Amino acid sequence: MIVQGVRLKTRQRGVAMVEMAIALPLLLLLLLAIGEVGRLLLQYNSLMQASRDASRFVAGQAWNRTLGRLEITAALQDQARSLAVYGVPVAQEGGRPLVPGLSPDHVVVSVQGADHVQVSITYPFLPIFGNGLPDLGNGETPLAFSLVATSVMRAL
Template sequence: MRRGGFNASKAQRGLAMMELVITLPLLALLMLAFGEFGRMLFQYNSLMQASRDAGRFVASQAWNPTLGKLDLNATLLSQTRNVAVYGVPANPNGYPSVVPGLTTGNVTVAAVGTEHVQVRIQYTFVPVIGSALPALYGSRTPLGLTLNSTVVMRAL
């Protein structure tokens, strides 16, 4: 005698494929977001290290013992910006920047008080997918995120 009732295998056919179709775009978007967040943290860490290196460089060069005060001349400022962007005081070999798109215009060097120097790097992180999301109405939504790295060191 045959039992009538629910046949589980026929009712479940194709269900796994539909679950995959629904969840795969969400998982892909989540993985892209994690990847972009990791890339942003890597670039921020690179900016922090670059500002520390530039701060160390300018702090060791800025103090003028003859005058007994800071001496931030144009050459030292230019070399400090190059250290922050390229890692070296002069860039004759065309080294790439520490972070893609970083220029010497993003670096600010200034005296703080009578014995300290400040190096500040302001950089806009742009995700891989683009700089803005298109809008159906109104203006586009910008995706750029400003990363700031500031170091203050005592001149030696």
């Protein structure tokens, strides 16, 4: 009986290594996917905060007390875009955007109704590990998609 137990152990030799070789790529892919989702949520959170800050800034500056209505000038729009992208109302030379790849072209400042302002940021999210997944003969499925952060505030 002991001999059979030894034979069974010798037959099982290397099975753990084969199991690890099969499972390790899947576990690494899962770890990479979790990291990408975390990075996506971090960037979306940064975009939402930037959108809120810019809309709060515009809501405080856009109300014309003399005329009793909203007036969003081109200068105010530029300041709001700069605030949403760089975190400050006046763009500084060599400033880094809050989210990599974000530019003032991604920010839209508009009036909603009679007394609300809206700041919307549309950001193209690109995964770190590539632009697409290969298909079977059809090219590749793109992995890039747009993150949209919008906030609406009432003018003060």
